[in-house]
Amino acid sequence: MSGTFVGMPAFPEAAREAVDNPILRGNLRHATHTIRAKRAVAVSELDDWAALREAGKQIKDHTLRHLDHYLVRLEESVTAAGGVVHWAVDADEANRIVVELVRATGESEVVKVKSMATQEIGLNEALEAAGVHAYETDLAELIVQLGKDRPSHILVPAIHRNRGEIRDIFAREMGEWGRPAPEGLTDTPAELAEAARLHLREKFLRAKVGVSGANFMVAETGTLMVVESEGNGRMCLTLPETLISVVGIEKIVPTWRDLEVFLQTLPRSSTAERMNPYTSMWTGTTDEDGPRTFHLVLIDNGRTDTLADEVGRQALRCIRCSACLNVCPVYERAGGHAYGSVYPGPIGAILSPQLRGTAGAVDASLPYASSLCGACYEVCPVAIDIPEVLVHLRERVVEGGPTTREGNRVVLKPAKGHAAERAAMRAARWVFSRPGALGAGQRLASRTRRFHPRSMPGPGRAWSASRDLPRLPAEPFRDWWRRTDGGKETEAK
Amino acid sequence: MRVALFLTCVNDTLYPDTGRAVVKLLTRLGVEVDFPMAQTCCGQAHYNTGYRHEAEPLARHFSDVFGAYEAIVTPSGSCGAMVRELYPRMGERARAEGRGDTLAATLAPVVPKTYELTEFLVDVLGVTDVGAYYPHTVTYHPTCHGLRSLGLGDRPRRLLRAVKGLELRELPGADECCGFGGTFAVKNPDVSAAMGADKVRNAESTGADVLCAADNSCLMHIGGTMTRLSTDMRPVHIAEILANTEGEPSA
Ligand code: SF4
Numbered sequence: 001m002s003g004t005f006v007g008m009p010a011f012p013e014a015a016r017e018a019v020d021n022p023i024l025r026g027n028l029r030h031a032t033h034t035i036r037a038k039r040a041v042a043v044s045e046l047d048d049w050a051a052l053r054e055a056g057k058q059i060k061d062h063t064l065r066h067l068d069h070y071l072v073r074l075e076e077s078v079t080a081a082g083g084v085v086h087w088a089v090d091a092d093e094a095n096r097i098v099v100e101l102v103r104a105t106g107e108s109e110v111v112k113v114k115s116m117a118t119q120e121i122g123l124n125e126a127l128e129a130a131g132v133h134a135y136e137t138d139l140a141e142l143i144v145q146l147g148k149d150r151p152s153h154i155l156v157p158a159i160h161r162n163r164g165e166i167r168d169i170f171a172r173e174m175g176e177w178g179r180p181a182p183e184g185l186t187d188t189p190a191e192l193a194e195a196a197r198l199h200l201r202e203k204f205l206r207a208k209v210g211v212s213g214a215n216f217m218v219a220e221t222g223t224l225m226v227v228e229s230e231g232n233g234r235m236c237l238t239l240p241e242t243l244i245s246v247v248g249i250e251k252i253v254p255t256w257r258d259l260e261v262f263l264q265t266l267p268r269s270s271t272a273e274r275m276n277p278y279t280s281m282w283t284g285t286t287d288e289d290g291p292r293t294f295h296l297v298l299i300d301n302g303r304t305d306t307l308a309d310e311v312g313r314q315a316l317r318c319i320r321c322s323a324c325l326n327v328c329p330v331y332e333r334a335g336g337h338a339y340g341s342v343y344p345g346p347i348g349a350i351l352s353p354q355l356r357g358t359a360g361a362v363d364a365s366l367p368y369a370s371s372l373c374g375a376c377y378e379v380c381p382v383a384i385d386i387p388e389v390l391v392h393l394r395e396r397v398v399e400g401g402p403t404t405r406e407g408n409r410v411v412l413k414p415a416k417g418h419a420a421e422r423a424a425m426r427a428a429r430w431v432f433s434r435p436g437a438l439g440a441g442q443r444l445a446s447r448t449r450r451f452h453p454r455s456m457p458g459p460g461r462a463w464s465a466s467r468d469l470p471r472l473p474a475e476p477f478r479d480w481w482r483r484t485d486g487g488k489e490t491e492a493k
Numbered sequence: 494m495r496v497a498l499f500l501t502c503v504n505d506t507l508y509p510d511t512g513r514a515v516v517k518l519l520t521r522l523g524v525e526v527d528f529p530m531a532q533t534c535c536g537q538a539h540y541n542t543g544y545r546h547e548a549e550p551l552a553r554h555f556s557d558v559f560g561a562y563e564a565i566v567t568p569s570g571s572c573g574a575m576v577r578e579l580y581p582r583m584g585e586r587a588r589a590e591g592r593g594d595t596l597a598a599t600l601a602p603v604v605p606k607t608y609e610l611t612e613f614l615v616d617v618l619g620v621t622d623v624g625a626y627y628p629h630t631v632t633y634h635p636t637c638h639g640l641r642s643l644g645l646g647d648r649p650r651r652l653l654r655a656v657k658g659l660e661l662r663e664l665p666g667a668d669e670c671c672g673f674g675g676t677f678a679v680k681n682p683d684v685s686a687a688m689g690a691d692k693v694r695n696a697e698s699t700g701a702d703v704l705c706a707a708d709n710s711c712l713m714h715i716g717g718t719m720t721r722l723s724t725d726m727r728p729v730h731i732a733e734i735l736a737n738t739e740g741e742p743s744a
Contacts, residue, residue, distance in 0.1 A: 432554070
């Protein structure tokens, strides 16, 4: 994935910074609690929610099972409609293709529709390196870009910023990128939106090349679709002469009819709206309407590896609604940046270590960035059992085992740094397999309990830094049971 | 009716009072309780930390010890969920690895017979008023595995509402995780502690004397946070409330 996050500390350290930042925590708490309450209402309005969720899951699973077939079908339909399809095995190849396509137009700037796929591959940085300026046009994405920041939420990339911070960023940075912010800009939403509108309008009217992602691609017709709330995406999709869409290969649905399901579940899950304010669709090119040239760059970048894993592949069902982020108690406290990837929160914790592999420190820490509370699974509109995949990936980290990397079957060794834990788990298993040894250990602990500290040394220190350990009882239950014959004998010792 | 008490390794070692309360409660309700001495641990900590292969012998041991009983009752939503939800998954994974049906067949008998305590009371015994007396204000924290894996729903609250003298106060943000999560509390201590502190603050806002839950692991985390934050509230396992009667108050 993107090089943007290289050198990030692993999750626990990165999260500490966020936990210690009261402004950030306040911003996140406010935003996630507001949206999660609205989502619950929007979902409860539909009495067939469970059936829609199951249907979404089935459609996606069917498509993934026959992905090769639907990809070929999609390529045929897009080509027949006047588009050109390109295949990219990884981020580098995808970036190379897009840079070439932009160069061929002779332009040095592009306007962008908010897209996770282009962030995943680090396209903006690659374009910049090639001398092409990429302008984000989604409001939140614009805030992140102007603030030289990284997105921290799938849907609301600037969720970690409050209005005052946004005002400062606009006033300071807009002039550098184009039309400056008006004099005396305040932090009222209306004024901030107007400043962004004026700044962006200039870009829309000038741009000859647009770059987008897509929420869905329909194999039968070759139609791509973007849903959004602001209408900026629609401007980028219709005004430029050349449109380049960069999309992950898992975003296919077989038929138009399938969209019926997702156009209900996606908006309610993500923005708690009954319908998206803007739903734009395009099929190849049309004379005298919209872009004259259309390119579709299909990226793999770890997706077929993920598909090869029978437990983990369900992550590819994700429709990026971000509902799991908004209910996640860990995300709420750690913030999106701690996940070290463009995909934060629960879905990021399972998707990134699959797309990138678990070799890096960040990726090896992500499967543990969850208390397995299950709230994410409960809200997911395509029923991805995120806790199940987390545990599966933990196993890959600590026990190793077979997996697929870059199309090859490999057997991973257990990750370094878990030796002490592994030994402890083995020892615990040894004791637990011998009830006599367990009882003896408990008895010894109880007898020496006056000497037990309420905090722990070593790895346990982390626990007792903020919590007191319970006092050991005088007698473990099994001894009481034996002594009193299950409570029937006298209690006196 | 004769049932086996699966107390869990945590309760056996650290919270024997909960075990005694379950015995007292079930005996009072006419259930014959047995405690198979060979029991140890369901393997959940191993499984959830990624040591599935270390958890397998523990699951097999569990089945050996409990397989012959008519019903297995445990005062822990999360260990109950381990047996009911994750044992079948362990069997499936073994099969997917080409190891045949042996593990699945070994574990299958205990899966449908394992009940979390409040589930057993309400669904199997069909009681909500267990004749308890507990003169305190109580707020109830539904633990994640009880809530989402086992779907305990309002069973614990129904039991608590029927307790004489008890005033139940709703906990704000009840459905949010307390931050324990087994080894999560050690691997991500800062986030875990922040979640625990928020849980305690929400509980405090109810003005209740007691925070009750159906899982001592979560109560250990919440209780440890309470003493650190110098809260007056006490963490109490629901079994100890339900076991308490006017004539024979529990410790
Ligand atoms: S995993 Fe599910 S809830 Fe999370 S973003 Fe994807 S579709 Fe939405």
